[in-house]
Amino acid sequence: MNQSTELTATAMAQHGGYNPWVLPDSFTILSFAPEDIRGFLHPHWHTQKSPHPMLYYFFGLYYLVMGSIAICGNIIVLRIFSNNQNLRTPANMLVMNLAMSDLLLMVTLIPECVYNFFLGGPWQFGELGCQIHSFCGALMGYNQIMTLTLISWDRYNVIVKGFNGTPLTFSRAIILIIFSWVWALGWSIAPLVGWGLYAMDGMLGTCSFDAVTTTMNNKSYLMAAFFSNYVLTVSSIIICYYFIVQAVFHHEDELRQQAKKMNVTSLRSNADQQAVSAEIRIAKIAILNVTLWLISWTPFAVICLLGTWGDTSKITPLVSELPIILSKTSCAYNPVIYALSHPKYREALKELYPWICIVPNTKKSNQNGGDNQSVSSAKTQASEST
Numbered sequence: 131m132n133q134s135t136e137l138t139a140t141a142m143a144q145h146g147g148y149n150p151w152v153l154p155d156s157f158t159i160l161s162f163a164p165e166d167i168r169g170f171l172h173p174h175w176h177t178q179k180s181p182h183p184m185l186y187y188f189f190g191l192y193y194l195v196m197g198s199i200a201i202c203g204n205i206i207v208l209r210i211f212s213n214n215q216n217l218r219t220p221a222n223m224l225v226m227n228l229a230m231s232d233l234l235l236m237v238t239l240i241p242e243c244v245y246n247f248f249l250g251g252p253w254q255f256g257e258l259g260c261q262i263h264s265f266c267g268a269l270m271g272y273n274q275i276m277t278l279t280l281i282s283w284d285r286y287n288v289i290v291k292g293f294n295g296t297p298l299t300f301s302r303a304i305i306l307i308i309f310s311w312v313w314a315l316g317w318s319i320a321p322l323v324g325w326g327l328y329a330m331d332g333m334l335g336t337c338s339f340d341a342v343t344t345t346m347n348n349k350s351y352l353m354a355a356f357f358s359n360y361v362l363t364v365s366s367i368i369i370c371y372y373f374i375v376q377a378v379f380h381h382e383d384e385l386r387q388q389a390k391k392m393n394v395t396s397l398r399s400n401a402d403q404q405a406v407s408a409e410i411r412i413a414k415i416a417i418l419n420v421t422l423w424l425i426s427w428t429p430f431a432v433i434c435l436l437g438t439w440g441d442t443s444k445i446t447p448l449v450s451e452l453p454i455i456l457s458k459t460s461c462a463y464n465p466v467i468y469a470l471s472h473p474k475y476r477e478a479l480k481e482l483y484p485w486i487c488i489v490p491n492t493k494k495s496n497q498n499g500g501d502n503q504s505v506s507s508a509k510t511q512a513s514e515s516t
Contacts, residue, residue: 159447163252163334170257174342174442175332181448183250186335189455190247196462197240203465204233210478217474220303221284227307228277232461235270239263239336239458246335253334260337264328265318267338271427271457272314272359278420279363280306286370290377317355326351332447336454341437342445349438360431367420418467426460429453 160168160176207229211217242263246254253260287295296302321328327340327348340348430453437445479486 159332159334166256167253167330167334170260170330171334172329172340172342174445175447178332178447181333181451185448186247186251186333189333189335189451190244192455193240193243193247193458196459197236197244200232200236200462200465201240203462204229204236206479206483207465207475208233210475210482214474214478217478220298220300221281221288223300223303223307224277224281224284227310228274228281229464231270231273231277232464235267235274235458235461238266238270243336243458251333251335253330253337260330261322261328264337264339265322267458268318268321268328269314272317273310274460275359275363275423275427276310276313277307278423279366280310282367282370282420286374289374317359320351326355331454332445332450334447336451338454339434341434341450342442344438344442352434352438356431356435360427364420364424371417371420422463422467423460426457426463430457 157180158176159178159180160171162180163171163175208226211222211226211229242255242259246252255263284298287298320326321339325347327343328337329340329343330337339352341352433445433450433453437450
């Protein structure tokens, strides 16, 4: 707790009936903020009541635990996917790009978050540091959703188009990854060059998009970013998985009908069943990633639009901070997903870190890659990808 906070708290304690767990309305963000950050503190926060100081320490502890899990988990993902030959496939390069984005988000944002909140909340790195913090968060966040969109497109290309689709090669995967980063860079650098704004958040411990400035410049940027990086990308993902599920169900029904006519249990060989099961498993993993991403980032998008196009008075410091915390938590999801859902990843994880107690799949995986390679189609016989 800084000096101004202690003086204010002491003054309040001198009056009778003071409850240290309930702050009076006069304890505002402006009175809580040190002099060095009041110059770039948005006027919206001046009259907002400050959250209780204990919340800052709680958020600091949360960032420390969550950030440590996310950093360690994504480092493990990158190590396993890069060192295991069976996992070094074009499709998994997109997965590695997602893990790299998550890791960079944690490395660039979490240390200052932990430092700020454990010191009681106020931002410690000046206005330039605030802008850099915001830029890094936007860059990694935009790259996350674009990478998830590319992963869903790859699954659609493999499962729905089959032999008619263009195989994903290493060179094509590299081009897609470069496109994802260039796309994210363009959108994240815009507020630094005049379109849109970055600002310190209401609890003063983090910086991100300015969700309370109602100028047309800022409103137009947030609306354009919302449609380009949320509505369009999420719509593309939903459409891809709709056709994936439809194709798989349709093909499975055709096989059952044909097997019934031939009085056999199944027309599939064991290899075919493993290949199709692998593709469905990968699609499920990607769908789970997208669902968790939506849970993490939808509140953030809603707050940005509500604060600029709706009722700004509803944006309190705590309301503005919770979506930010939730969005950062998305970086900790992916390692858990792969540990639970990816057999070859579990096997490699158990081999490298036996103390984690990840039980490998008892069924022997296909020698040619199992669930780690793209097959030509879930509707036809599996073939080894390039």
